[in-house]
Amino acid sequence: NAGVMQNPRHLVRRRGQxxxxxxxxxxxxSHVYWYRQLPEEGLKFMxxxxxxxxxxxxxxxxxxxxxxxxxxxxxxxxxxxVVRGDSAAYFCASSPRGVRTDTQYFGPGTRLTVL
Amino acid sequence: GIQVEQSPPDLILxxxxxxxxxxxxxxxxxxxQWFHQNPWGQLINLFYIPSGTKQNGRLSATTVATExxxxxxxxxxxxxxxxxxxxxxxxxxxxDMRFGAGTRLTVKP
Numbered sequence: 001n002a003g004v005m006q007n008p009r010h011l012v013r014r015r016g017q018x019x020x021x022x023x024x025x026x027x028x029x030s031h032v033y034w035y036r037q038l039p040e041e042g043l044k045f046m047x048x049x050x051x052x053x054x055x056x057x058x059x060x061x062x063x064x065x066x067x068x069x070x071x072x073x074x075x076x077x078x079x080x081x082v083v084r085g086d087s088a089a090y091f092c093a094s095s096p097r098g099v100r101t102d103t104q105y106f107g108p109g110t111r112l113t114v115l
Numbered sequence: 116g117i118q119v120e121q122s123p124p125d126l127i128l129x130x131x132x133x134x135x136x137x138x139x140x141x142x143x144x145x146x147x148q149w150f151h152q153n154p155w156g157q158l159i160n161l162f163y164i165p166s167g168t169k170q171n172g173r174l175s176a177t178t179v180a181t182e183x184x185x186x187x188x189x190x191x192x193x194x195x196x197x198x199x200x201x202x203x204x205x206x207x208x209x210x211d212m213r214f215g216a217g218t219r220l221t222v223k224p
Contacts, residue, residue, distance in 0.1 A: 033211065042201060043158075045211035056210040089156060093212075103148065104203075104212060106158040 002027065004094050004107035005074075012113045019079040019086070021110045025094030032075045033093040033104065034067060043091060049075060082114045117142045117206045121215035128192050128222050136187040136218045138202030146205035147178050148212065149187050153198045161187070161200075192222045 035043040045059040049069040069075040095102040118141040149161040178185040203212040
């Protein structure tokens with residue numbers, strides 16, 4: 001059973017460009033979570049999705065950030081018009097049921113660098 | 116919101132030593148997990164332990180939910196144990212995990 005897959009592992013963007021981060025959950029997992037980790041800090045929750053639905057986006061910045069988890073294909077975290085402060089590691093996690101009752105499994109992360 | 120505090124923030128050990136890492140949380144939780152983030156940044160699940168005690172090789176963990184803390188024990192530490200150890204909790208009626216700031220462990224040969 002493959003683990004959580006994220007790509008790309010490293011992404012470099014110039015200010016003003018768009019960044020698209022992809023996450024394929026573990027097989028059989030329908031719950032996906034995105035977290036951001038700034039250097040030397042812990043992970044901060046961004047958004048929680050189930051297939052085709054955003055369940056909780058209370059950690060998402062109000063502008064430029066969006067997430068989706070379509071019926072087919074990976075979950076996408078999209079950052080428009082990136083700024084230097086968006087440079088961070090972005091982790092995706094999945095679980096078979098919600099986090100209240102289940103272990104979360106994390107992907108290897110995407111390290112975004114904004115020049 | 117819930118506060119998650121980990122101690123100590125930094126820990127330096129000689130290979131072979133034992134250590135105890137602590138996680139305090141300020142409210143009731145559904146879920147508590149311990150993770151190891153290795154020097155390459157990868158997050159590795161150690162324990163899913165909302166209550167009770169579990170052991171896995173040289174690692175063990177205990178959560179006392181009624182007193183709102185969890186302990187991670189590392190015995191006979193090895194250099195490969197180096198990295199940051201995170202405690203994460205899911206508060207009741209929440210959909211996410213809240214992470215502590217981590218304990219940075221350095222094991223010297």
